[in-house]
Amino acid sequence: MQNFLKKLRFDDVPILDKASLYELLNQRFADEEKKLSQIPNPSLLHDAPKAAKKIADAIREGKKITLVGDYDVDGISSTxxxxxFFRQIPYPLEAIIPNRFSDGYGVSPNLLKRVNxxxxxxxxxxxxxxxxxxxxKERGIELIITDHHTPLDTLPEAYAIVNPKLSTCSYPFQEICGAQVAWLLLGLLKKELNLNIDMREFLDILCIAIIADIMPLVDINRTLVKEGLKVLMSSQRPSSLIIKDFLNKSSITSEDIAFQIAPRINSAGRLEDASISLEFLTAASTNQAYKQFEKLNSLNERRREWEAETTNEAIKLVNSDDTxxxxAKEDWxxxxxGIVAARLVEHFSKPAIVLSINNGIAKGSARSIGNVNIYELIKQNGxxxxxxxxxxMAAGLGLDEQDIDAFRIAINESASKLNSDDFKSLDEVIGILPSSEIDIELLNLLESFEPYGEANSRPLFLIKDAQILETKTFGKESSHSKVTLRQFAxxxxxxxxxxxxxxxxIPSEKKLxxxxxxxxxxFNSRVSAQLIINKTYNY
Incomplete structure (x- = not known):
């Protein structure tokens, strides 16, 4: 049935030329693109003016300020x-990113034991x-929370909570990441202290966070990423210079960040300690940044090996009847x-939750697909x-090992009430491109709709029943494929x-x-269009 539906859908796919492709992509953006000057005032964030004033007062009074971040790209970038910013005031700031393994997530009673x-x-x-x-509160420490994750019904008792997802928040665009919340708050702090700091100079780091945290690339996110990638190309920040040198391209795209840079920054917190990535982003010299980036490269290679091994094991444990x-497995x-959950989503086209069990406690990550709100499903079974x-689209969770089966049954029961359309991948093909349309002009057209990412995916095109002329393997251990074909007779x-x-x-009928x-x-100063297969279909 699934293949039959695909066949039906493919029969309806239009043949495109550049003009019709432009119209299709243009429809994604109903509103006129915002300028940096049109980003809504940070004071609209609930508690943000109050928080900025408190931080400014603490600086004027010489109080000790400690920052607590997170070990993913967004948390590291925020930190x-x-x-x-504090270096430029200048004012001493103690910054702590919890260790995933010894501290757990975020600000916690365990972490607070070493904070004064x-x-x-x-x-x-x-x-x-x-x-x-x-x-x-008991220790007399004032607490300002800045976050973007979905609040629970009960909020922490803090001096100020700055989060666009609070029901009391009137900020006009909710879907911003943690680094954006921090950056907007710093904009208010700059005014409170009457500082001469250009907030645009942080956009190279900010755009990395927005892309890596899979924020929808629309509205102000689109503006900030677009401008941030430009800043990254011109910035003299040591880490940005290393990123430019590593990518070695005339212009950097959001996909370069998503697939090449974000995994490396993430690898430190995943495998060892996020301080390695933080030292990379905050390095004072290119030499220091280079040393940290080399460590990240090494960790990323190790991460890939563990990820591949765990993904293969996880695929074998999947119950194909589950929605x-x-x-879960001991000692994953x-x-x-989290990455393995994303791989399972790709493989099965279903939301996935992957849990590692240690001493009877299961901890793990969830990734979603389409319009399925995985956080709400998890919350219903909290x-x-x-x-x-x-x-x-993503969540973290913990539970006792003995409750895993009950949770699996319960969350599938919750999911059974959803509309089946919610589970459809949003990465649908938009049309068939005749081979004559694939040229430099097409590249320029596609480039005009950058940045691509969540809510503005790079368009997928269809090749249907094309004649295979030649296939080759290439690369290390011949693990990649290259296929030459003729689309139409x-x-x-x-x-x-x-x-x-x-x-x-390769199908026996030599059609793809x-x-x-x-x-x-x-490559070698030569620009060409490269066609990368997303999925193959057999029906």
Whole structure:
């Protein structure tokens, strides 16, 4: 049935030229693109003016301020932006990013044991830190929470909570990441202290956070990423210079950040300690930044190996009848379960939850697909969990090992009430491109709709029943595929497609149906269109 539906849908796919493609992509943006000057006033964020005044007062009074971040890219970027800002005041700031393995997530009673401060500011965490807030109150520490994750029904007792998802918040655009909340708050602090700091100079780090945290690239996010990538290309920040040198391109795209840079920054917190990434982003010299980036490269290689091994094991444990995948195993590395969940989503086209069990306690991550709000599904079954938090597309959770089966059954029961359309991947093919349309002009057209990412995915095109002329493998251990084919019998021009990390199974009839995306390839100063296979279909 599934293949039949795909066939029906593919029969309706239009043949496009550049003019019709432009119209299709233009429809994604109903409103005129915002300028930086049109970003809504940070004072509209609930408690933000109050928080900025409190931080300014603490600086004037010489109080000790401690920042508590998070170990993912968003949390590390938030922390790096705050450190850079405080360096420019200048004012001493103690910055702590919890260790995933010894501290757990965010500001916590355990972490507070090693904090001695008058004021604690959280970035990208804290909205569920009810117990930690109570500890701060008992110790006379004032607490300012800045976060973007979905609040629970009960909020921590803090001096100020700055979070666009609070019901009391009137900020006009909710879908911003933790680094954006921190950056907007710093804009108010700049005014409070009457500082001459250009807030645009942080956009190189800020755009990395927005992309890595899979924020929808519309409205102000689109503006900030677009401008941030420009700042990244011109910035003299040591970490930005290293990123530019590593990517070695005339222009950097959001996908370069998503697939090349974000995984490396993430790898430190996943496998060892996020301080390695923080030291990279805040390095004072290119030499120091380079040393940290080399460590991140090494950690990322190790992460890939563990991820591949765990993904293979996880696939074997999946119950194919489940709507929501829930898999668990003893001693899976806690740092890779989130990526493995994403791989399962890709493989099965279903939301996935992957749990690592250690001493009877299961901790893990969830990833979603389409319009399924995985956080809400988890919340509906929160009575079976010891903790949870997150947002629509990704979440973290913990529970006792003995409750895993009950949770799997319960969350699938909750999911059965959803509309089946919610589970459809939003990455649908938009049309068929004749081979003659694939050229430099097409690259320029596609580039005009950058940045691509969440809510503005790079368009996928369809090749249907194309004649395979030649196939090759290439790369390390011949793990990548290259296929030359002719789309239509009447076409003279052949095209070449690449699929990374997979050896293609060639159908006996030598015909291929697949979706693919078109990207700019730069090699030896030569620019060409590269066609990368997204999925192959057999029906």
């Amino acid at each position: 790096a932006i705050m450190i850079d 401060a008058d004021l604690i500011i959280t970035v990208d965490n804290g909205i569920t830190a009810i117990e930690a807030a109570q500890v701060c 929501i995948i829930v898999v 590395h806690e740092g890779v379960v 009575h079976l969990l010891t903790k949870f938090g997150g947002h629509k 009447h076409e003279k021009k052949s095209i070449e497609l690449i699929q990374f990390k997979r050896v293609l199974d 149906t697949c979706s693919y995306r078109v990207v700019k390839n730069e």
